Amino acid sequence: MAGLQQTNSEMILLSWVRQSTRNYPQVNVTNFTTSWSDGLAFNALLHSHRPDLFDWNTVVSQSPVQRLDHAFNIARQHLGIEKLLDPEDVATACPDKKSILMYVTSLFQVLPQQVTMEAIREVEMLPRHSRVTREEHIEVHQQHFSQEVSFTFLLSPCYSKVVVSLPT
Numbered sequence: 001m002a003g004l005q006q007t008n009s010e011m012i013l014l015s016w017v018r019q020s021t022r023n024y025p026q027v028n029v030t031n032f033t034t035s036w037s038d039g040l041a042f043n044a045l046l047h048s049h050r051p052d053l054f055d056w057n058t059v060v061s062q063s064p065v066q067r068l069d070h071a072f073n074i075a076r077q078h079l080g081i082e083k084l085l086d087p088e089d090v091a092t093a094c095p096d097k098k099s100i101l102m103y104v105t106s107l108f109q110v111l112p113q114q115v116t117m118e119a120i121r122e123v124e125m126l127p128r129h130s131r132v133t134r135e136e137h138i139e140v141h142q143q144h145f146s147q148e149v150s151f152t153f154l155l156s157p158c159y160s161k162v163v164v165s166l167p168t
Contacts, residue, residue, distance in 0.1 A: 011123050012115055013104060017041065019119035020048040020111075026060060030126060032100045037091055039067025045104075046074055049111045053078055064091040081106045 014029065021027045024044040029035040036042060043059045053074055059067055068087035075081040084103050089095065 010101065011120065013101070013108060015119040015123045016108060016113065016115045017045060017104065018122060019115060020045050023048065024056075032097045032104065033095055034093070036100050037093070037095050038064045039071055039087070039091065042071035042075075042103075043067055045107060045111075046071055046079075050074075050078065075107065079107070079110045081110065 010032065014032070017029045021029060021041060021044040024040070024047075027040050027044040029041050039062075040060070043054075043056070046053065047056050047059075054070070059070055062070065065087045068085075068090050072083045072085060072087065076083050081103075084106070085099055090100070
């Protein structure tokens with residue numbers, strides 16, 4: 001039950017983010033990892049609710065680390081959200097999902113929270129793999145001991161490994 005609640009919470013949060021950033025063509029948030037690493041999503045989310053705080057065009061021209069630092073500083077100074085993330089930790093190929101979720105939830109708590117059913121339906125229609133990453137590559141490796149097959153899911157470039165024992 002907790003997993004279902006978490007999934008629903010993530011879906012609502014993702015719907016809110018997508019709805020809030022809809023008017024920013026450079027931003028396409030499909031997950032809570034790689035969609036955030038360039039800093040545009042954080043800034044678009046802030047700018048969509050508080051356009052008075054900064055010039056969007058200035059932010060777009062910055063580097064990912066500069067954009068992330070900008071967003072975290074704006075959120076701290078104007079919304080009272082502590083700088084929970086380091087830009088260098090987010091501007092990676094695979095930022096930590098739980099950290100991103102925690103920070104976006106903090107933004108959700110202080111910014112307007114209206115989520116339309118249309119936005120929720122849009123998230124429900126995203127291909128499953130898009131909720132994790134934009135590209136998905138699967139490598140399958142067969143290990144020769146004890147009939148185990150090891151699947152490594154390279155989720156561009158986030159990956160996880162699952163080992164399945166086959167009946168002998």
